[in-house]
Amino acid sequence: MHRCLQITEIFSAILSAVPAHGSFKREGKKSTYASVARTCKLFYEPAMDAAWAILPDIVPLVASLPGDSWAKSDDGEILIVRPPEGDEWQRFLRNAARVEKLSLQGSKSATNILRAARLGVSTSTNPFSGLRDLILKDIDLEQASYLPVILNSSLRSVWIMKCPYIATNALLGHLGHLCPTIEVFHALSIPSGASGVLLHFTSLKQLTCRNGMELTPTILSHLSSLPMLETFTNSLPNMRSIAGVHSLTAFKFLRSLHLFEITDHPTLLLLLKSIHPTSLSSLELSAASQPLPNIANMTELLIAISRFTTLQLLNINLNFRYENQDDEPIGYSILPLHTLRDLRHITLRNVPVSIDDQSIHLLGKAWPNLKKLDFSSYSTGAHHVTKLTLAALGLFATYFPQLGHVAIALDATSPPSTTGLEPRSSRPINLFIEASPLDERTWPDVAAYISAVYPKAYDYKRSIFSGARNDGRWTDIIRLVPVLARARREEEQRVRSSLRAEESQCADSDQ
Template identity: 25%
Template sequence: MSTSASSKVWAIPELVNLIVWRCPGSMTAKLAQVNKAISEIALASLYRVILGNMHDLLAILAPMEAHSDESGLTFVRPLEQSDWTRFLKYSAHVKEIFLMEILPQRQAISPEAFCVMDATRPTDAIFPFLTSFTTFEPLASSNHFYRLIYQKRLTKLSVCWETPFRVLQNVRIIAATLRLLNIKGSPKAFDSLTRQEFLALIPELKTIAVLELASILVTSDIFEMLSSKEHLQILSMILTPADAVRNPIDEYRYHFTEEKFPSLRGLTLEDPSDGPHPNFSTLTAITRLQSLKVALSGKVTLESFRRCSSALSAGFPCLHSITITVTKFQDNTEFMDSSETFSVFQPLLSLTELRHFRIEVPSHISLTDEHIEQMARAWPHLLDFHLGCKTPFEGDETELTLSCLVSFAEHCPSLQCLCIGVDATAVPHRPLTDKTVFSESLIILELSGSSVGETIAVASYIADLLHGGDCLVHHAKSSDESWRYRIHKWNEVATLVDNIREARSRGVRRAFNLVAPEGR
């Protein structure tokens, strides 16, 4: 390329951006140093996202060292105005910060370093274009640090909170501009001061669209305040540790009316009680909610589970996605009667728009092929179906056979992922026809927990159901001794399924090659 042609390339911003963003970091750094024409674009690429820790960025101000193993990194000399002039040239390009690395104290940045920065900083914003800040480790209640990071353009904040750190108080200075707030961590107690801080913070979250936080932070009065947030689209209450010190269960009730949560599309909540169904109430059906995840972390009975699913399906009839996770059954034997177990899921059949169905239970539940047939017919738009258990099935613990797969093949043409446990030792009662086959949308068939029958028979049945495209027949990995033999057998089945499908494809190609010359 001639010099003039090269100059023209570097003069086109769109091309320069494309080149720079595809370069590895080391090459981009060299471009920033040697090519003045694109230096700013290269710097913008290099410093747009700060990933891991902030040491390399802060070292632009001045060299940093640790005075002892316990001190953490601090500046080796006083900061001058010229240091800040140099630093601001780079920090102006920072838009996202992700602090992920767990470093030894000697390699971590000391609180004193942030104190020095705050004391010597210019009046201008340090990170004027920062829009997203994420940390995966608890931050101390350091106003010096927050004054450096919290800027008016910040719209996404993800912080880790543990007592006694006063994180919520510091969030208030930027609450009005936040669109996403994620308060991570596994707090085991909810003290009165934290509640007061949260109650003071909620009114200031004027534009919040996504809120994720530990469920222990959300009591009935806080839930009521959140329900008035007109822009809130996703509310996620993350599972609380089992040994957490909870307030009375009466403080965790979720009441819905048509005027509450006017923009809510996705909801994740936890109910720690043994009888969760009284804690969900809807005066009228809420049709705008599309995604619902519920964690039942108490000791759940079959009757309370049934009433809970009935309340959820009646209250949110237009769901596209539902996930229910049960931590513990009060009596495992209740779920060994397939008719009784199906009564838990029967109310959910009214969710005709369902795309995603996921149930996680702590022990085996029994269903029949006919029950799966009803589910598949009720949910023709299914994209994924997951009925999971953490322990392997024995042959007498479920009435499901490989025949239940036929129902999904016949009634769910868009199905992409299917996870279900069956008794593969039983002979399938539904014979396959040439038209009985999954559509090409299916990419994962997972039979985790299933018992294994005769390898060739099982593999042949599955292979005949699969389409000619790529589909992974998968069985979950586990180090548990009880899974070892079963995993080995299912690996044999998966390998044989692949061999059968490959032989079938090869046979079709050969047959086509034989008849093709006659048609010419």
């Protein structure tokens, strides 16, 4: 395609040079019309490829069949009234070959079209030869039986959503037989008896089961034997049976692990021990909706995580609760995580963390490239044991030069003085200071300090300051911070201008 001109501009330039109707008989004009015809044909194929590349449903393809072979019922259902024969499938096949991404819905219309294609197209013909991404939704057993019409060995990603177990089993069977090169597989769930099919996907890189797949030693052995598996997402209920997993079945190439609906601490530790310590770059752990009842030793979990020295993203969201809500909050040291030198993003949400101003310097040495720090809590049963003061923001700006997001609770009742304080960071940053207490007399000083340390602080989607107490004053601070930052910049510019003027006068007087 031309680097500057659009298709319409190219056509306009060509057609403007075409002689008027009736003058084509003059010598040399026939070649002009032939050139226009060739140009239109040249653009036709790319345009058709783009038009059919992404198909939200298989139903539009029925328009590629002869008009007398199908009809639409009163309720909108596509009916095949006469099975197309022989060459009548050619246009359908040409357009189907252009489809790269297809969403197959479990409708009666789709069933009728697939049935007709299964009966009318030769078994040696692959209609969807260009298909790379396939989404299957609400597919029943009958529709699953027609799936081979769509599948090809070049398929790269598959999503299976809201399909009955028996249909899912059938779909997995077809995929394992016809699509061994699948790289991405998403499913709400995988029946335990069908997990062996995953062994056929030797190129599988990403496996996601949103409703979970029962993890047994056999299934873990299957998964760990996949040579290219890099990303695994699954729920983790109480499954003590995985205690039988041998160290030889460890995941040696897994780079990203997301475990959700965690209900048991020992099960979590057992699974983490089955992963090679130098492979993970991303680890996300989230508890079930109910608080974890047996996670008394958070330090043990942090030590287990500290093995993964190549981690860049760590996200832990546990609904921690104390056995006695009247107990004094217990803060867990994050010292074991100091081994994660490559860490870029850390989120410890609803996890009681012990941190103070003095520890920020050590954290800066441990995580020199950190960009996001989130120690927020939304659970009434999880208390952050923090001794951080507002001065911590200045320390963050000093020891975390790449930081762009901070979410943490701190004490803002006694803001530090801004006298002689230079702006510490010129980077835009999202500050979410959760449930931080204020003093009614000093809240303007809080705004002044924040505007001096992080003059480009901003809010993203939610208020940068939010909490159960002093919400009104934090709202005032939100409005005041950018005003003070702008006033400080303007004052600095005036001072610099005055200094330059004085230097110029001194230079003139010396002459």
